[in-house]
Amino acid sequence: MPSTPLISVVVPCYDEEAVLERTHRRLTAVLRRLPDCAHEVVYVDDGSRDGTWRTLASVTGGDPAVRLLRLTRNFGHQQAILAGLRAAAGDAVVTMDADLQDPPELIPELVERWRAGWSVVSARRTSRAGESRFKVVTAHVYYRLLAALADQPVALDTGDFRLLDRSVVRLLAELPEGEPYLRGSVCWAGFPETSVAYERLPRPAGRSKYSLRKMADLSRRGLVSCSPAPARAPAVIGLTWLGGAAMTVAVRRHRLPLAAWTFGCEAVLLGLLGEYLRLVHRELRGRPPYVLLERHPPQPGGQPAGPVPAPDGTVRPLAVARGAQDRAAQ
Structure with missing residues (x-):
């Protein structure tokens, strides 16, 4: 500092x-x-x-x-x-x-x-x-x-x-x-x-x-x-619906209309599509895969070997690195 x-x-x-x-x-x-x-x-x-x-x-x-x-x-x-x-x-x-x-x-x-x-x-x-x-x-x-x-x-x-x-x-x-x-x-x-x-x-x-x-x-x-919850909500709703429908058939022995099963299947499929969209969303944001707190030994170019401990024993980050930059350094 x-x-x-x-x-x-x-x-x-x-x-x-x-x-x-x-x-x-x-x-x-x-x-x-x-x-x-x-x-x-x-x-x-x-x-x-x-x-x-x-x-x-x-x-x-x-x-x-x-x-x-x-x-x-x-x-x-x-x-x-x-x-x-x-x-x-x-x-x-x-x-x-x-x-x-x-x-x-x-x-x-x-x-x-x-x-x-x-x-x-x-x-x-x-x-x-x-x-x-x-x-x-x-x-x-x-x-x-x-x-x-x-x-x-x-x-x-x-x-x-x-x-x-x-x-x-x-x-x-x-x-x-x-x-x-x-x-x-x-x-x-x-x-x-x-x-x-x-x-x-x-x-x-x-x-x-x-x-x-x-x-x-x-x-x-x-x-x-x-949160991934919005993308996963359709799958959760669909699985819950299908589970409830299956229990109704097993316990009460009532036949359910095809539309009830179709809704559950469609919700699960939407949830799967939501998972793919979430992955696309994460990639488009362009965030690095990780954030580097410290490095031992230092990179060539004069970076310190590590953070200097504060009086209470905590450390302060020295560098922020993208995965590609780290792989290049190796």
Whole structure:
């Protein structure tokens, strides 16, 4: 780790004119107090319709530690974060929303955990003040449903407020996914992860831009990205239906119409097709077959032999490698 690491903060913004001045003031005050750290802030205007871009230019005042990105239109929250990650230069990158529901005052604790050796430090919500009962309940149920169905570990009750080591940022920036689901991608990568609990605050100004349609779209993206359950559902339904039909014939000795058997067979066949489509989906995403945590001995070209243990015994990843690159090195 550099003696004076650079901490980047990526802040996606969409119609946040009303709160940006307070956000920038609190954020920069926290970053300037970080011990032995340099900092930068990357604001990403995700096609705002209000005066967000003008406000950003005004409140940042040509600060050399601030970079501004403006997307041509509203591409979406995950795409805006990805644009910021690709532009950030920090040894560690914090992603957070602009509405101050994610308190900037938690950043020093995230950085402290990173310095202790963790590659991913997520902020885990213990409460969601200012949000409707419907949103709180549906979010609680969704995260647990996703964790139960996903074929990879999923962090519960965490959004996009987290710190990522440079090795994790590099991996996410290289993934060729047109519809990224960064929360799932971070979990999929498998880097050492810890969490810090916090109470999510009500927004001080403006209103939420996450409509029911956008929440449903993000939920769909997460489920399809992290879980094979949607592709396997037809096969499960078909097998269950055929099993029930067979039991009915065996126990009650009732003849069932041909349509009952046909439905079960069709559902099983659809499930098999779903499995092939899932394989195609995985290949089209272009993710590497694995992520390399460390290497002994180092590759030619000056890479270290292995990670330097932190005081608590944890290690930080050194490199991200694709399978083809590893085979070439051998």
